[in-house]
Each structure stands twice: as structure tokens, then as C-alpha cells.
Amino acid sequence: MENAMFCYQCEQTMGGKGCTKHGVCGKTPEIANLQDLLIYQLKGISCYAKPLIEKGEIIDKEIVKFVENSLFTTLTNVNFDAEVHVELLKESQKIKQTLRSKAPTGQYPEEATYNLSDTKEAMLKDAVKAGIMYDQNLDPDIRSLRWTIIYGLKGISAYGHQARYINYHSDQVDHFYFRALEATTNDDLTLQDLIRMTMRTGEMSIEVMRILDEANTEVYENPSPHKVNVNVKKGPFIIVSGHDLRDLEQILQQTEGKGINVYTHGEMLPCHGYPKLKKYKHLVGNFGSAWQNQQKEFNDIPGAIVMTTNCLMRPRESYKDRLFTTNVVGWDGVKNIKLNQDGTKDFSPVIDKALQLGGFKEDEEEKEILVGFGHNATLSHAETIVNAVKNGDIKHFFVIGGCDGAKPGRNYYTEFAQKVPQDCIILTLACGKYRFNKLEFGTVAGLPRLLDVGQCNDVYSAVKIASTLADAFDTDVNSLPLTIVLSWYEQKAVADLLALLSLGINGMYLGPSLPAFISPNVLQYLVDTFSLKPISTPDDDLKSSLQQHYQ
Template identity: 80%
Template sequence: MENAMFCYQCEQTMGGKGCTKSGVCGKTPEISNLQDLLIYQLKGIACYAKPLIEDDQLIDKEIVKFVENALFTTLTNVNFDAQVHVELLRESQKIKESLRDRAPEGNYPDPATYNLSETKEKMLDDAVKAGIMYDESLDADIRSLRMTVLYGIKGISAYGHQARFLDYHSDQLDNFYFLGLEATTNDDLTLEDLIRMTMRTGEMSVEVMKVLDDANTETFKHPSPHKVNVNKVKGPFVVISGHDLKDLEMLLEQSEGKGVNIYTHGEMLPAHGYPSLKKYKHLVGNFGSAWQNQQKEFDEIPGCILMTTNCLMKPRETYKDRIYTTNVVGWDGIKNVPLKEDGTKDFSEIINKAIELGGYKEDEEVKEILVGFGHHSTLSHAETIVNAVKNGEIRHFFVIGGCDGARPGRNYYTEFAEKVPKDCVILTLACGKYRFNKMEFGTVAGLPRLLDIGQCNDAYSAVRIATALADAFETDVNSLPLTIVLSWYEQKAVADLLALLSLGIKDMYLGPSLPAFISPNVLQYLVDTFNIKPISTADEDLKSSLQQAN
């Protein structure tokens, strides 16, 4: 029994149904089962926290932070270190007991009354009852909605963690972690209740993206258009991946004047648009492509890599000695750079190692792409955009974004972008853009046709841009000449999707495949209510988008 697992939280899940022997992401049954048990514990904590919140009692922010980080640890491609999970499980038990002592008497569900076993072996035995499919009699649609809420909350936790690192949070959101998690254990909730909770999860996803947008733009100033070199520069270097701009800032400060170049990677690319970051001359460019190519691209690399958030893949031996993690990211045997008491981190080992490795011997020819079109920058051109639409220069807007992944079927997004007519504008975000962001798209109405609005959390920017345009045309977002084409991979994309649905946005295309945790009835509900469409072919979907607009 011990080497069985069940996980279907990401797009690449085996056969589109679920991973049962080992995770396509590289996670072992041991890690998967410890993660199930950790989520079970967090649900138990939430069951005791909910009545306290309803009684207007405050839940300590350290507990919120623990729950947020523990949720984030279980996201796809974040942490593969069993010992870290065991430590989190032990901490979760202490927190659960402290809330149990404060909570009113009552009938609490199993995740609340369960007490953690002493040893890892025993924990793994216990994890069976925390499995997604453990209760075989559970209604498929109830299970589907519970999992959708849970995965939405996991996505929210990644953004919340990023904002909290910059000292930004929302009390409403902090409480929602507990209220949302409790709902996934509550047998009294009907399908309608859970649909409401799913939409509430979407509202909280909008909230967390707003908090993170404030955190990033107030800390590092509003992004503005900036050209980024995507080729190699001579000299020692560190590649920084993930989402956490604060980690990048600390790395830039500590490496300044040391002759070490810094490259962004993956979702860190939009950092080049922020004035407080792009002022550093040794932030020289962006390295490689999307996350799923890292094993090939990092192979025998003559520099160091720092992973700040997901997505981490199993490091090859050829670079295992030069890849580091920080925050909740981890892999057994890889060094993690901890946060010190004073809120700083020491990146000197990485910087020194990079100098020792020597870096690239010569410059490659400069090739630049443009980033930095957040809502602030894009809306500074609002009048131009509105006039261009009114006089027929701009026919349609396409938001093509989301997560990238390794499975076939993602060429659809490249082909779609290539085939978008010349009188249309493409807004892109998250790492899905690596499918086409190095191509030449030219301009329309004096604006670049490809506008990079940022990271996956900048779905908020896309919404801000869309609502501002809708206001300018005195209409609603669904009546704009706008089509949203999403690629999903992990749980942040689930949060983004729920955010867009909670805002009532219809007619979105979703791919490359549909989530395995969405039951046929729940899918039908989404189709009936929001007219969500699975992607078909680029030609078909492009044609119907432009027809709908006419």
C-alpha cells in the first residue's frame, strides 16, 4: 500500500486522470502522501479556527503565515524534500492543539480530531485516510468542487506568500484560508453552497492579486516598458527563477560591484520592467525559456541558479552543486538559503560560487524583447487605444497567457499568436508567453502588438486594463472586442481562472486539456454559466473569436 499515491492537481497528470505510481512532476509517493496529510492537518486547523473567526477572535498572523506557507509547499513543482514536510507536519500539530484548546466544544470532523503520529513511517500509514479518493462514497460533484476550492486556495497562498514577504496582506484574505479550507470538510454544504464557495475563492483570488500588485508596484514602482536582452553576456553570473522580486532585489544589492551578472529566468522576466530593479546595471538579461526546459538549459551551466518559488524540476547531477533554493522551495540535498531574523538573506555563497565557476567566455549578439506593460503603463495609452478601436485600426484584443508545460498540444498557443491578424493586439502574461515572446509582432496604431503585462498574478493587470477599456466604451468586459485564451498547468492558474469567473467574464478558451478534478457536471455548469470552451485548433478558435466580435 505504501507506494500508492493519487494526485491530479496539475495539467500533466497521468492520462488526464491522476498520477498513481509517481508524479509526472517528479514527486514520489512518499512526498505526495505527506502532502496529503499536511493538507488534512491544515483542514483540521481551519475547523477550529472558523468558530473563533465567527466570534471575532483574531487568529495570530504567525498561524496564518504557517498555513499559507504550508499550502504553498504542496503546490506543483515547489518542494520535494520529505524532511521539510515532516517538520511542517509536526508544527501543524502544535498549532492545531493550540486552536483546539481555544475553540468551543462541538462535533468536529476527522481532520480536526486526528492527532499526528510520532514517526514518518506512522505518518505515511495515516496519510491513507487523507487521500483524495479515500471516501469512495463521496458524491463526485461535491468532491470536484471541494478540490477546485482547495486548488484555488493553494494558488492564492502562492500570491499571498509573495505579498507577505513585502509586508502586505489582507485580513479578509487571511481569514478566508480557514473558512475556505473548512468548507472542504463540511458535509452539511450542498452543491449550491460549494458553488458559492468556489466563486468566493475567485473573489479572494482577485483580492490577493490586488494586494500583490500593490506590494510590487509600491515597493518597486510601476513597471514601464523596457528592452531585455535574451542572449548571453560575458562573465560570471547567477540565474534567478520564480516570482519573488524581493529575493531578486537582495541578490542585486549583494552582487553589485562584484563583477557578477544577474539573469532572470521563467516568471522572473517581468522584473526588468520595475524601475527599482532595472536601475541595476548588472541585471543584464533573461536566460533560457520556460520552466519545463530547465534540465536541458541548466545542464553543465557555468553559473549558479537560485529558485525562489516554483517551478523546480529534479536537478540533474551536472548542475546539482550550483542550484540553490529559498523560501518554501526545496529538493532533498540542495542548499536552501534561509530568511534571517532581521528579514534579510545571505546570498554570498551563491555569488562566490558564480565567480569561481567563471561564467560565459564571450558575449553573444544582443537580441532584445520588450516587457513592462502593466496596467499603469498600458492605460497611459488608453486614449490612443480607444481611438484606434473606434476608427478601426485595432480590431480585437487577445489575452494569451498562463502557465507553460512540457506536454504536446501547447504549440497551439504559438500557432494562435502567430495567426492573430495584424490589426489585433496580444496581451500576454505568465510563462506561457515563452511560446512566442521572441517573435517579431511589429506595431499597430503606434503600439507594440505584443504587450507583456507580467507574471501570472498580473492577470490582475489584464482585468484592470479590460475594465478601464470597458468603461471608456461605456460597456462591460464581455462586450469588448476581447478574447481570453488561457493555458493552465498548476494551482495558481486555477486561482486565476476562478478570479476571472468571479468577475463574470465569459467565453474564455481553456487548455491544453481540461482539469482532471473537474467532474462532467461541474464542467457543464461552467459551460452553461460562463460559456467556457476547451481549445480546439488555433484556426477554429481564432475564427470564432473574430466572428463573435463582428
């Protein structure tokens, strides 16, 4: 049994059912099982924290931070370092004991009463009972909802981590981690209770994205439209990947005047829209395409790379020596840049590596794309947009976005975007946009037809834009000429989907395949309640979304 694993949290899971021998993401059974046990420990911690919260006691923010970072560590493509997991597990036991000593006496589930073993080998043996499929007799719909909640929490934790790093948080979200994790251990909860908790997870996802939006826009100012060069420049360089604006800012500060060019990569692309970041002249462009092409694109490049959040793939030997991680990201043998006591980081090992490697030998011809259409920038054109809709110049809005992945079926999103009629606007966000963001879409009613709203957490921006337009037309979001077409890969997309469902948004398209953790009955519930549709072909889906509003 020890070599076995079971994980079905991401879209690329084996055969659409679950990885049982090795993770498609690069996770070994050892890592998968340590992650199962860590989640099990977080559930146990939450069983003791929940009654304390209900008594009005304050849970130490260091404990909240631990739970948030541990959830984030287990998200797809974040951390592959066994020792990091063992350390987190040891810490989880200390926290559990602290809370256990304060919690009221009573009956607690096994997740709470379990005590961690001392060695990694023993932990791995224990991890069997933390496995997703361990309880064979559990109602599949209960299992499905419990894991949907946990995957939603993993997405929330990524956004919570990012906001907390710049000193923003929501007490409501902080408490919810414990309430929701406890709910996944609670056999007294009915299917209805768990559906309510799943929707509540969506509400908390909106709340955490709101906080992160506030954090990013107050600290770095509201994004504004800005052209970004997607080709390379001569000279030493650092590529910054992931999602974390504060890490990028510190790298920019520490490289100023050193003759080093800084490129964003992947979901860092929207950073070029923030005034407080784009003021640095050596932030010269965006390198490469979506995260799943990194092994090819980072191969032997003469510069340094920093992974700030998720989307790390198994590094090839050709660039492992120039790859750095920070925050909860980790791979065995790759240097992790730690947080100093004063909340800053020292990126000098990255800077030294970039200078030593020397960088690109010559400039490529510039090619620019436009970013920076967050809610503030887009809604500054609200009057133009509303008038264009009223006089028929703009017929429909499509939100096409989400997480990208490597499976062939994802060409659907490129084709869909290309086939959207000329009198429609496309809003895009997250790394799904790499499927089409370098194509020419032209303008409509004086606006670019493709508006890049930002990172995956900027679903919040898309919601804000939609609800403001709905108010302008004196209607609700579901009555707008708007279609949402989502691509999902990991658990942030689950948090985003739950967020949109919690707002009652109907008729969304989801692909390239449906989550393996959604049971047939739960899927039926989502279809019946929210008209959630699996994608079919770009032509059919376009036709039905346009027809729906113009009968």
C-alpha cells in the same frame, strides 16, 4: 497500499486522470502522501480557527503564515524534500492543539480530531485516510468542487506569500484560508454552497492579486516598457528563477560591484520593467526559456541558479551543486537560503559559487524583447487605444497566457499568436508567453502588437486594463472585442481562472486539456454559466472569437 499515491492537481497528470505510481512532476509517493496529510492537517486547523474567527477572535498571523506557506509547499513543482514535510507536519499538530484548546466545544470532523503520529512511517500509514479518493462514496461533484477550492487556495497562497514577504497582506484573504478549508470538510454544505465558495475563492484570488500588485508597484514602482537582452554576456553570473521580486532585489544589492551578471529566468522576466530593479546595471538580461526546459538549459552551465518560488524540476547531477533554493522551495540535498531574523537573506553561498565557476567566456550577439506593459504603462496609452478601436485600426484584443508545460499540444498557443490578424493586439502574461515572446509581431496604431503584462498574478493587470477600456466604451468587459485564451499547468492558473470567472467573464478558451479534478457535471455548469470552452484548433478558435464580435 503504501507505495500508492493519487494526485491530479496539475495539467500533466498521468493520462489526464491522476498520477498513481509516481508524479509526472517528480514527486515520489512518499512526498505525495505527506502532502495529502499536511493538507488534511490544515483542514483540521481550520475547523478550530473558523468558529474563533466568527467570535471575533484574532488568529495569530504566524498561524496564517504557516497555513499559507504549507499550502504553497504542496503546490506543483515546489518542494520535494521529505524532511521539510515532516517538520511542517509536526508544527501543524502544535498549532492544531493550540487552537483546539481555545475553540468552542462541539462536534468536529475527523480532520480536526485526528492527532498526528510521531514517526514518518506512521504518518505515511495515516496519510491513506487523507487521500483524495479515500472516501469512495463521496458525491463526485462535491469532491470536484472541494478540490477545486483547495487548488484555488494553493494558487492564492503563492501570491499571498509573495506579498507578505514585503509586508503586505489582506485580512480578508487571511481569514478566507480558514473558512474555505473548513468548507471542504463540511458535509452539511450543498452543491450550491460549494459553488458559491468556489466563486468566493475567485473573488479572494482577485483580492490577493490586488494586494500583490500594490506591494510590487509601491515598493518597486510601476513597470514601464523596457527592452531585455535574451542572450548571454561574458563573465560570472547568477540566474534568478521563480516570481519573487524581493529575492531578486537582495541578490542585486549583494552582488553590486562584484563583477557578477544577474539574469532573470522564467517568470522573473517581467522584473526588468520595474524601475527599482532595472536601475541595477548588472541586471543584464533574461536567460533561457520556459521553466519546463530548465534541465536542458541549466545543464553544466558555469554559473549559479536560485529558485525563489515554484517551477523546480528534478535537478540533474550536472548542475545540482550550483542550484540553490529559498522560501518554501526544496529538493533533498540542495542548499536552501534561509530568512534571517531581520527579514533579510544572505546570498553569499550563491555569490561564492558564481565567482568560483567563472561564468560565460564570451558575449553572444544581443537580441532584445520588450516587457513592462502592466496596467499603469498600458493605460497611459488608453486614449490612443480607444481612438484606434473607434476608427477601426484595432479590431480585437487577445489575452494569450497562463502557465506553460511540456506537452506537445501546447504549440497551439504559438500558432494561435502567429495567426492573430495584424489589426489586433495580444496581451500576454505568465510563462505561457515563452511559446511566442521572441517572435516579431510589429506594431498597430503606433503600439507594439505584443504587450507583455507580466507574471501570472498580473492577470490582475489584464483585468484592470479590460475594465478601464470597458468604462471608456461605456460597456462591460464581456461586450469588449476581447478574447481570453488560457493555458494552465498548476494551481496558480486555477486561482487565475476562478478570479476571471468570479468577475463574470464569459467565453474564455481553456487548454491544452481540461482539469482532471473537474467532474463532468461541474464542467457542464461552467460551460452553461460562463460559456467556458476547451481549445480546439487555432484556426477554428480564432474564427469563432472574431465572428462573435462582428456579426
